[in-house]
Amino acid sequence: MLIVLKYGGNAMTAEAGADATLDEVAGLARGGERIVIVHGGGPQIDAELRAKAIVEPRVAGLRATGGAARDVVEYVLCGTVNKALVRALAARGVPAVGISGEDGGVLSARRVGRVEGVDLGYVGEVASVDPSAVAALLDAGFVVVVAPLALEAGTHAALNCNADTAAGAIAGALRADAYVVITNVAGVRRDLHDPSSVIPRIDVAEARAMLADGTFTDGMIPKMAAAVAAIDGGARRAVVAGAGNGAIARALAGEGTEITASPR
Numbered sequence: 001m002l003i004v005l006k007y008g009g010n011a012m013t014a015e016a017g018a019d020a021t022l023d024e025v026a027g028l029a030r031g032g033e034r035i036v037i038v039h040g041g042g043p044q045i046d047a048e049l050r051a052k053a054i055v056e057p058r059v060a061g062l063r064a065t066g067g068a069a070r071d072v073v074e075y076v077l078c079g080t081v082n083k084a085l086v087r088a089l090a091a092r093g094v095p096a097v098g099i100s101g102e103d104g105g106v107l108s109a110r111r112v113g114r115v116e117g118v119d120l121g122y123v124g125e126v127a128s129v130d131p132s133a134v135a136a137l138l139d140a141g142f143v144v145v146v147a148p149l150a151l152e153a154g155t156h157a158a159l160n161c162n163a164d165t166a167a168g169a170i171a172g173a174l175r176a177d178a179y180v181v182i183t184n185v186a187g188v189r190r191d192l193h194d195p196s197s198v199i200p201r202i203d204v205a206e207a208r209a210m211l212a213d214g215t216f217t218d219g220m221i222p223k224m225a226a227a228v229a230a231i232d233g234g235a236r237r238a239v240v241a242g243a244g245n246g247a248i249a250r251a252l253a254g255e256g257t258e259i260t261a262s263p264r
């Protein structure tokens, strides 16, 4: 089974059970599953930008990214977070290779441009995916750890992609058996303020309608749009679920919110 895991920066903290998630990934990899981790690092980037007194707004879940912020994003995601995950897997006896979407031309993007009146600068939206480098590393027996940067089509500048957007696009292009999004809520809620309103199953048409009607805010917007893109792109399943012990197995067994191609 080929699993593409979106592993968000909030889910990666000790409080969210990062060790348990990595133990589970290692166990699945040792058991022969093919695993791609596309990671975020939003809170880790926030901390580094704060330390450098760089202020950028977030618009619809996306961080506006000027030149200075883009360099911080690349350094934190590729240099710090990506390699921490590679080391954590190595420590569990699982060989992993860490790349970014820039490597091997995996992610090609164009600039998002202005959103709600704000120029997002070096923020990319995925234009195309070439998963061949990822597939070659999987074939060679590695867990592949991907940071969500892309090459700008034409200029080859580094663009900052939302990690959900990058993960969904890669899951679709790889025709993943499962696209699993581990985050800091137990699933997608009909009402953000009501934890008991988790939606167990939603089809892509319904998800698109809810993206338009404002049910999802902040980080849930790119997360749901990416789940829809994963299914549209060819992933067989997409699930958004909470972190913790056995999170991936629980997500695959029906916890959280499953996004399906058609109503069922």
Ligand SMILES: Nc1ncnc2c1ncn2[C@@H]1O[C@H](COP(=O)(O)OP(=O)(O)O)[C@@H](O)[C@H]1O
Residues within 6 Å of the ligand: 007, 008, 009, 010, 011, 040, 042, 182, 183, 184, 185, 187, 188, 189, 190, 191, 192, 215, 216, 217, 218, 219, 220, 221, 223
């Ligand atoms: N309808 C919704 N259901 C659940 N969470 C939502 C919803 N709308 C917005 N959110 C927010 O989205 C957050 C998850 O996105 P985000 O913080 O970007 O996570 P990650 O760092 O894992 O990518 C939740 O913690 C919640 O605050």
Ligand SMILES: CC(=O)N[C@@H](CCC(=O)OP(=O)(O)O)C(=O)O
Residues within 6 Å of the ligand: 007, 008, 009, 010, 039, 040, 041, 042, 043, 045, 061, 062, 063, 073, 123, 124, 148, 160, 161, 162, 163, 164, 219
């Ligand atoms: C354009 C954009 O917003 N990029 C994100 C990339 C990291 C990310 O998405 O991390 P999480 O999954 O932890 O939120 C950012 O700069 O924070």
